[in-house]
Amino acid sequence: MKIDRRSFLSFVIGGAAGTAFTPLPWKLTDDSAIWTQMWPWTPVPDYGEVSYVNSTCTLCPGGCGITVRKIEERVVKIEGLSGHPVNDGGLCLLGLSGAQLLYGPRRVKTPLKKVNGKFRRISWDEAIGELATKLADLRAKGGSHKVAFIAASDQGTLPELINRFLTVYGSPNFIRTPSILDSYELTLDLMHGVQALPGFDIENTDFVLSFGSGLLDGWGSPVHMFRANSSWRDRKSTVVQIEPRLSNTAAKSDKWIPIKPGTEGALALGLAHVIIKESLYKKDFVHNYTIGFEKWRRPVVDGFSPDIVAKITDVDQTTITDLARKFARASKPLAVCGRGRGTTPGSLKEFMAVHALNALVGNLNMAGGLWTIPDADYIDWPELEMDDTASTGMQKGRIDGAGSQNYPHARYLFNRLSEVINSASSPPIDVLGVVGSNPVYTAPDTLSTKEAFEKIPLVVSFSSYMDETAEMADLILPNHIYLERYEDVPVISGIKYPLIGLAKPVIDPQFNTKHTGDVIILLAQALGGFIANAFPWESYEACLEETLGDKWETLLQQGFWLNVSFSPPSWAKAFETASGKFEFVNDQIDALPRFSSLKPEGKEASFPLVLIPYDSMRLQREFIGNPPFVIKTVEDTVLKANDVLVEISPDTARPLGLKEGGYAELSTPKGSARVKVHIYDGIKPGLVAIPAGLGHTAYSKYLAGKGVNINSLIGPVEDPASGHDAAWGIRAKLSKA
Amino acid sequence: MQFGSGGYLPPAHSTFGGCGLPHCQIAEKQKTYDNGSKKLPDPSIRLNGVNWPAKIEDDGARSPIENRQFKGVLMEKGKAKKNKKFGMVIDLDKCTGCGSCMVACMAENNVSFREDETDKLLSVTWMRVYKLTNGKPFPDSEICYLPRPCMHCEADHGHSPCVSVCPATATDYDMNTGIVSQIYTRCFGCRYCMAACPYQVRVFNWYDPVWPDGMEKMLSPNVSVRMRGVVEKCSFCFHRYQLAKDKAYYEGRQDLEEDEYQTACTQACPASAITFGNLNDPDHAITQIVRPDHQLGGRSKNPRAFRLLERLGANPKVYYLSNREWVRHSGDNYRPDEVKL
Ligand code: SF4
Numbered sequence A: 001m002k003i004d005r006r007s008f009l010s011f012v013i014g015g016a017a018g019t020a021f022t023p024l025p026w027k028l029t030d031d032s033a034i035w036t037q038m039w040p041w042t043p044v045p046d047y048g049e050v051s052y053v054n055s056t057c058t059l060c061p062g063g064c065g066i067t068v069r070k071i072e073e074r075v076v077k078i079e080g081l082s083g084h085p086v087n088d089g090g091l092c093l094l095g096l097s098g099a100q101l102l103y104g105p106r107r108v109k110t111p112l113k114k115v116n117g118k119f120r121r122i123s124w125d126e127a128i129g130e131l132a133t134k135l136a137d138l139r140a141k142g143g144s145h146k147v148a149f150i151a152a153s154d155q156g157t158l159p160e161l162i163n164r165f166l167t168v169y170g171s172p173n174f175i176r177t178p179s180i181l182d183s184y185e186l187t188l189d190l191m192h193g194v195q196a197l198p199g200f201d202i203e204n205t206d207f208v209l210s211f212g213s214g215l216l217d218g219w220g221s222p223v224h225m226f227r228a229n230s231s232w233r234d235r236k237s238t239v240v241q242i243e244p245r246l247s248n249t250a251a252k253s254d255k256w257i258p259i260k261p262g263t264e265g266a267l268a269l270g271l272a273h274v275i276i277k278e279s280l281y282k283k284d285f286v287h288n289y290t291i292g293f294e295k296w297r298r299p300v301v302d303g304f305s306p307d308i309v310a311k312i313t314d315v316d317q318t319t320i321t322d323l324a325r326k327f328a329r330a331s332k333p334l335a336v337c338g339r340g341r342g343t344t345p346g347s348l349k350e351f352m353a354v355h356a357l358n359a360l361v362g363n364l365n366m367a368g369g370l371w372t373i374p375d376a377d378y379i380d381w382p383e384l385e386m387d388d389t390a391s392t393g394m395q396k397g398r399i400d401g402a403g404s405q406n407y408p409h410a411r412y413l414f415n416r417l418s419e420v421i422n423s424a425s426s427p428p429i430d431v432l433g434v435v436g437s438n439p440v441y442t443a444p445d446t447l448s449t450k451e452a453f454e455k456i457p458l459v460v461s462f463s464s465y466m467d468e469t470a471e472m473a474d475l476i477l478p479n480h481i482y483l484e485r486y487e488d489v490p491v492i493s494g495i496k497y498p499l500i501g502l503a504k505p506v507i508d509p510q511f512n513t514k515h516t517g518d519v520i521i522l523l524a525q526a527l528g529g530f531i532a533n534a535f536p537w538e539s540y541e542a543c544l545e546e547t548l549g550d551k552w553e554t555l556l557q558q559g560f561w562l563n564v565s566f567s568p569p570s571w572a573k574a575f576e577t578a579s580g581k582f583e584f585v586n587d588q589i590d591a592l593p594r595f596s597s598l599k600p601e602g603k604e605a606s607f608p609l610v611l612i613p614y615d616s617m618r619l620q621r622e623f624i625g626n627p628p629f630v631i632k633t634v635e636d637t638v639l640k641a642n643d644v645l646v647e648i649s650p651d652t653a654r655p656l657g658l659k660e661g662g663y664a665e666l667s668t669p670k671g672s673a674r675v676k677v678h679i680y681d682g683i684k685p686g687l688v689a690i691p692a693g694l695g696h697t698a699y700s701k702y703l704a705g706k707g708v709n710i711n712s713l714i715g716p717v718e719d720p721a722s723g724h725d726a727a728w729g730i731r732a733k734l735s736k737a
Numbered sequence B: 001m002q003f004g005s006g007g008y009l010p011p012a013h014s015t016f017g018g019c020g021l022p023h024c025q026i027a028e029k030q031k032t033y034d035n036g037s038k039k040l041p042d043p044s045i046r047l048n049g050v051n052w053p054a055k056i057e058d059d060g061a062r063s064p065i066e067n068r069q070f071k072g073v074l075m076e077k078g079k080a081k082k083n084k085k086f087g088m089v090i091d092l093d094k095c096t097g098c099g100s101c102m103v104a105c106m107a108e109n110n111v112s113f114r115e116d117e118t119d120k121l122l123s124v125t126w127m128r129v130y131k132l133t134n135g136k137p138f139p140d141s142e143i144c145y146l147p148r149p150c151m152h153c154e155a156d157h158g159h160s161p162c163v164s165v166c167p168a169t170a171t172d173y174d175m176n177t178g179i180v181s182q183i184y185t186r187c188f189g190c191r192y193c194m195a196a197c198p199y200q201v202r203v204f205n206w207y208d209p210v211w212p213d214g215m216e217k218m219l220s221p222n223v224s225v226r227m228r229g230v231v232e233k234c235s236f237c238f239h240r241y242q243l244a245k246d247k248a249y250y251e252g253r254q255d256l257e258e259d260e261y262q263t264a265c266t267q268a269c270p271a272s273a274i275t276f277g278n279l280n281d282p283d284h285a286i287t288q289i290v291r292p293d294h295q296l297g298g299r300s301k302n303p304r305a306f307r308l309l310e311r312l313g314a315n316p317k318v319y320y321l322s323n324r325e326w327v328r329h330s331g332d333n334y335r336p337d338e339v340k341l
C-alpha cells in the first residue's frame, strides 16, 4: 500500500481526533485513582445518631466548659461550650485533643500489680483487698502517719475524701503539688490575713504589669486569659511584660522589658520607690486601710532608687521611672506575678513586693484589680469521730515539714519530699498514693525523685495513663478519665467569681477502671470501725450529689455553678490581720524589703551561662503529657526528630562556635543532655532557654523519647521565707558536640 | 463534560488555549513591577499586573491574559449579589499562636498523625500557624504568628492556581460558595496542584494513615479519611456548611444565619482572632471588617488588612489584620528598594 501525503495526513489527523475524543485517557486517569487509592485498610467511620453532652475539662486547673460531640457511643470531638463563664466557646489545644486521651494507647486498662518488676493484671477486689490489708497492718503497728497522698488540688469532693480518709486513718500527710497558688495564698494570708484564692478582674483592668507571668503561655486559666487579652486589644489597654525572653506573652504585649532573670522583685520595689517618691500612690487606701507603710517605705526609698535598681535588673532608669508613672496613673492597673505557667511557687518576697504595688495603687478588691475569693465552702460533712490511733497519728509532724517550726507558713512542701526520704535511714513513708499528678516527671531533680520513689515500699498510682509515676508504682488502681466520671471542680485559677464546674460521664468507661472516689470509700469500708463510719455514702456519686445539695441540679443541667452576686468585701471589712488592716510588713517572716536575688544553683566559673525553662501552650508540662495532635503542633525550632532545640542569642552562640541546628552538650550541676541549638534574637545574651514539657520516658511513641525533661537538669531551690521551691533557673554550660 | 462512564474532560484552558498557570501570570507581573519605582506599589491600581482605573472602562487595548482578567472582574461585579463567597479574616494582633486552630482542624477533619511530625514538609496539616519575625536583633526583635488555612483563591473567575492545573478535576472552585474543593477519590497524586499553589497549602499523603488501636473510634463520618497517594487541604469545613444547610431545609428555611456555618478553627480559637463569613453579605461581620472591593478582586478597604502575596493576583479569600507595619509587609515579597521599614 502506497502511503501518500494525503492519506498520511488524514491518518494523523484522524488519530489525533480519535485520541482526543476517546474516553480512554480520561477513563485511565480515573481508574488509576481507583487502583492506587482504594486501600481496604483505610478506615471508613460509621454514621449514627449524633448527640452532644456538656461537661467540664479537668486537664488543667483552667475549668473550661466543654461540649462533646458523640456519634452513637463514640466520642468524636470535643468543643468549647458557648456561654460558659470561663471560655465561652473557645478551647485550648489540649482540651480539643481529649478524645485522644480517651482512646489513647497508654491507658491503664485494668488494675495492675508489680511482681518481680513486671506488671500483672489483678482484679479490683484483690487490689483493694491487698491495699486495705497493708493499711490495716501499718495502722496496727502505729505507723498510720507513714501514709501519704499526693494530689494536684486540695479543693473539691475527691481531694476532700482523700483528706478525710487520711485524717480518720491517722495521717496528716496530704500533699498538694506545687504551683504559684502556694505563694499567692501565703501572700494573702500574711498581708490580708485571709485564707483565700487570688481572683483577677482581668476583664476590667486597663494596665497589666506582668512580672514574667506567661499570661498567654498557660498561666491561670489559659483560655480565659486569651479572651482577656483580646479584650485588652479591643479596649486599647496596656500590657507590659517583664521577662528575659521574648515569649508569646511578651510578643503580644505593648512593651517587653527584658530583665535580668531573678531580679523581678527588685524591679517591683524600684517601681514602688518612684510611686512613693512622686507621691503617686492611692492616699485614701494607704493612709486609712493599711499598716506598716512607714516602716516599709523607708528601706524602699533608701535602697531602691532607679539608679540602684537599674544596676541590679539591667533595666534602664528612664524605663523604670516611666513604667512606675504609667502604672500608677492608669485608671485600673493590675500587677501579677508567678513565672510562665505558674508551676513553680517562686520567691515569697517577690510576690509580696509585687502585691505591694497593687496595694499602692489601691486596686485590692476593686474593679480591674486583685480580688480575694473565699475557698469553696460547699463541702459540709458530718464531724469526724476518730479513735486514739488516728489522733496520735494526726499529732505527728508532717513528713514534708510544712507547718513545723522551720516552715511555719507553708501548708504543703512537696519540694522537700525527695530530700526527706533520701536522707532518712528508714523510709519515712510506707505507702504513697498518687492522684491526678505525675511527680516523677514534674518534680525538679528527676534523679533524686526517682531514688526517693524507689525507697518507698508501696507506691499506689491512681493514674488513668501509664505515665512516669505509674511505671514506678507497685500498684495501679486506674481512675476513669475525665470523660467517664463525675467530678466537681472548684475553679482555683484566678477567675474573679466563686465558680464550680462539673465533669460528668459523657461515655461509659472504656476499660476496667474505677472512680478513685469509689476506691477510697471501698477502702474505708474494708478498714471498718471509725474509718468506715466516716464514709456513710454508698458511692462517690451519691456522696457528690448529697454534698452539692441544691447546686446539684444547676450543675447537672448547666455544667457549672457561678456565684454571680459575689463581690469582694470592701476595704473596711477585707482585712483580717491582727490590725484589721492591710499589712505592708510582716514581722513573722521578716518581710522588710531587703532584696537579695535567689541565686541559681551552680558556680559561675564552671557554668558561665544560665539555663531557664520556658512554657508554651503547645507543650504540656504538668500531669498530662502531649497527646499526638498537640505534639504535632510543636515547631521544628523547638523539636526536630527526637532532639530538643535550646534557644541562645547570636552573641552567646558566636564565641562558642555554635550554629543554628548544630548539636551541643548542655550541662548543669544536676545533669547533662545532648541538644540542638536554635539561635534566637528574642533572648537575653548569657541565657539558654529550654522548653518545658518534653523528655517523657512514659506515654506512647508519639511522645516518649522526644527531647529532654527540664526537671532532669534543674533542682529545687528553697525559698528562705516560705520553704517553697523558688528556682527560676540553674547555671549551665554549653559546648559544641 | 462527561464521556462514557467515569471519564472527565479537564477544564478546557489547561489543555487547550492560553496558559493560565500562575507561573506565567507571575512572569507577566514581574515585568510590570520591574519599573524601578522606589515606592511600594499600591496593589489597588496594579492588581493582576494591570493598571485598573478607579472606574472600569473598556479601552479595548489588552493582552489575552489581561482580557480574561478583565472579564473576570466584570463577571464578578454582576454576580456579587447572588452567590456566596465565604472568606476568613484573622486578627494577627489577637492571635497568640496557641495552636488551638490547628488541633480543632485535625480533630474535625480526621487529619492523620505520625510518630515523628517534625519534618514539616511531610506533616499533614490543613491549618498551619507560622511564626514571623521582624529580623531585628535583641532587644528590638518581635514575633507574630500567622495561621494559614487554604486561601480559597478566586483568582479571576474561579481559575484558582491549583484548580487550573489539576488534570483529574479533583479540585474545583465552587461559584456558589467560593470554596475550593478537593475530591480525594479523583486525585491520583500527580501533585501539580502542590506545585501551583503559591501558599504551600496542599499536602501529599506519602504514608498510609494509621490510628493507634482503638483511636479510630474518634473518626468523624462527615469527612472522608484520606489514603496514601492523594493530596489534601483545608475545605473551610465544607461539611459543616452542608450539615447546616440540611438542617435549615429541614426546618423550612432557605438560608443560613451567620453563626450556623462556622469553621472548626473559628469556633475553637480562644482569642476569637478568626472571623468567618460570607464576603458578599454586607451584614456579616467579615464584610464589615474587611470591606472588600469587589471591583478590585476583593481587595480590602481596611488599612489594617492585607492578604498574602496580594500582588500575585490569586485573589485569596483569607485576610489578615495587623496594626504593625512590618507584619503587613511580610505578607508579600518586596524588593529591598520598594519598602523601607
Ligand atoms: S485551658 Fe485547661 S481546662 Fe481549658 S480546655 Fe485547656 S486544658 Fe482544658
Ligand code: SF4
Pocket: B090, B094, B095, B096, B097, B098, B099, B100, B101, B102, B129, B145, B147, B268, B269, B270, B271, B272, B273, B274
Ligand atoms: S487558635 Fe486563634 S489564637 Fe490560637 S493560633 Fe489559632 S488563630 Fe491564633
Ligand code: SF4
Pocket: B150, B151, B152, B153, B160, B161, B162, B163, B180, B196, B197, B198, B199, B200, B201, B202, B233, B314
Ligand atoms: S491557597 Fe493554594 S490550594 Fe488554596 S485555593 Fe489557593 S492555590 Fe488552591
